[in-house]
Amino acid sequence: MKADNVFRVMALGDIVGDAGRKVLQMRLLHLQRKYQPDLIVANGENAAHGFGITKKIVEEFLNWGIDVITAGNHIWQRKEIFDFVDTTPQLIRPLNYPPGTPGKGFYRFEKKGMDIVVVNIMGRIYMEPIDCPFRAMDDLLASLSGEDVLILVDFHAEATSEKQLMGWHLDGRVHAVWGTHTHIPTADERILPKKTAYISDIGMCGAVYSVIGMNVSESVRRVIQHLPVRFSPATEGDLELQGILIDFDRRSKKPLLIQRLSERVSQESS
Ligand SMILES: [Fe+2]
Numbered sequence: 001m002k003a004d005n006v007f008r009v010m011a012l013g014d015i016v017g018d019a020g021r022k023v024l025q026m027r028l029l030h031l032q033r034k035y036q037p038d039l040i041v042a043n044g045e046n047a048a049h050g051f052g053i054t055k056k057i058v059e060e061f062l063n064w065g066i067d068v069i070t071a072g073n074h075i076w077q078r079k080e081i082f083d084f085v086d087t088t089p090q091l092i093r094p095l096n097y098p099p100g101t102p103g104k105g106f107y108r109f110e111k112k113g114m115d116i117v118v119v120n121i122m123g124r125i126y127m128e129p130i131d132c133p134f135r136a137m138d139d140l141l142a143s144l145s146g147e148d149v150l151i152l153v154d155f156h157a158e159a160t161s162e163k164q165l166m167g168w169h170l171d172g173r174v175h176a177v178w179g180t181h182t183h184i185p186t187a188d189e190r191i192l193p194k195k196t197a198y199i200s201d202i203g204m205c206g207a208v209y210s211v212i213g214m215n216v217s218e219s220v221r222r223v224i225q226h227l228p229v230r231f232s233p234a235t236e237g238d239l240e241l242q243g244i245l246i247d248f249d250r251r252s253k254k255p256l257l258i259q260r261l262s263e264r265v266s267q268e269s270s
């Protein structure tokens with residue numbers, strides 16, 4: 001059960017293709033009943049067949065009770081994104097794209113009496129050389145200075161070192177930093193000394209028998225034989241849903257607990 005003073009956030013790792021959407025369909029309602037999250041954030045950059053997201057999928061996620069959809073490097077891969085990214089504030093793209101990029105890097109809203117800002121930001125190590133994520137966060141935090149708002153950050157990055165560095169850079173300045181993008185959850189969930197909840201990566205929602213959610217034989221052919229094989233999401237076998245739960249004290253906004261969430265289900269049980 002959840003105590004009255006707790007504001008509980010559920011964050012779900014990158015939802016990969018049909019398998020990712022299917023496992024949410026199978027388990028999200030159950031998890032909502034079990035944990036009673038006050039806010040759900042999910043990374044949707046791989047939701048449309050592994051690459052990007054469509055308006056229909058955004059609407060589906062919002063209908064399921066997901067409050068904010070974060071993204072990452074795959075955000076632009078469906079052309080139709082440009083038709084709705086500016087008019088769907090619940091869908092955010094990395095904050096540190098250059099000025100003038102469509103969409104927004106954060107979403108501010110109120111829910112259950114809490115003023116909330118969810119931020120999506122992207123790393124640069126082994127990734128596209130975009131604007132500095134650390135300075136972009138500094139600028140955003142300067143614009144929020146003095147405001148009593150719960151600040152949650154999805155840092156979409158490859159290198160765990162860069163992610164941990166962002167955790168330290170933001171310790172005591174935001175309320176949580178969690179990583180996405182690698183699709184592999186890390187076991188370093190912690191509350192940093194100045195009371196920022198932190199984990200390097202929260203994992204993914206998709207097929208277990210896969211290479212980070214994608215088809216195994218296609219991945220093997222592309223990497224071993226260097227053939228121009230198109231990647232597609234894996235669909236067979238068991239599915240997994242991964243993420244985190246973070247409890248915050250409603251009044252102080254300090255994190256009380258961060259824990260990993262991992263569900264594995266058989267498609268036979270659908
Ligand atoms: Fe991803």
Ligand SMILES: [Fe+2]
Nearest residue numbers: 072073074181
């Ligand atoms: Fe990514």
